[in-house]
Amino acid sequence: MTDCERISDSLIDYINRRLTQEQNGEIVSHLAVCHSCRKEAADLIRFKKLEQERMADVPQEIVDTAFLRIPKDDKFLDDIIDFRPYHVVFNLIRYSLTAVNQTIQLAQQAI
Numbered sequence: 573m574t575d576c577e578r579i580s581d582s583l584i585d586y587i588n589r590r591l592t593q594e595q596n597g598e599i600v601s602h603l604a605v606c607h608s609c610r611k612e613a614a615d616l617i618r619f620k621k622l623e624q625e626r627m628a629d630v631p632q633e634i635v636d637t638a639f640l641r642i643p644k645d646d647k648f649l650d651d652i653i654d655f656r657p658y659h660v661v662f663n664l665i666r667y668s669l670t671a672v673n674q675t676i677q678l679a680q681q682a683i
């Protein structure tokens with residue numbers, strides 16, 4: 573594993589301040605000399621800020637419960653497929669965005 577790979581694995585924890593002082597020092601020293609890891613860190617920070625801004629407007633109660641309302645069977649997808657053609661595209665987009673949203677939520681819980 574190269575230095576960059578090791579640093580990359582720790583960047584999320586670094587940004588969320590979950591590292592020891594010694595680990596922080598190691599990351600800072602590497603970022604000082606490595607442009608690509610610096611860019612990766614900047615992208616992660618930007619993404620985290622965007623997500624925080626996006627979620628700031630949504631009451632926590634809704635964030636917590638919204639995904640409990642997602643149908644657990646495939647009926648929703650069947651409904652979409654049986655729907656009139658010009659609605660299918662929009663509903664498919666909505667369906668896939670739901671999955672994206674769910675992924676983002678899981679990622680946030682993991683961060």
Ligand SMILES: [Zn+2]
Pocket residue numbers: 575576577579602606607608609610
């Ligand atoms: Zn690097």
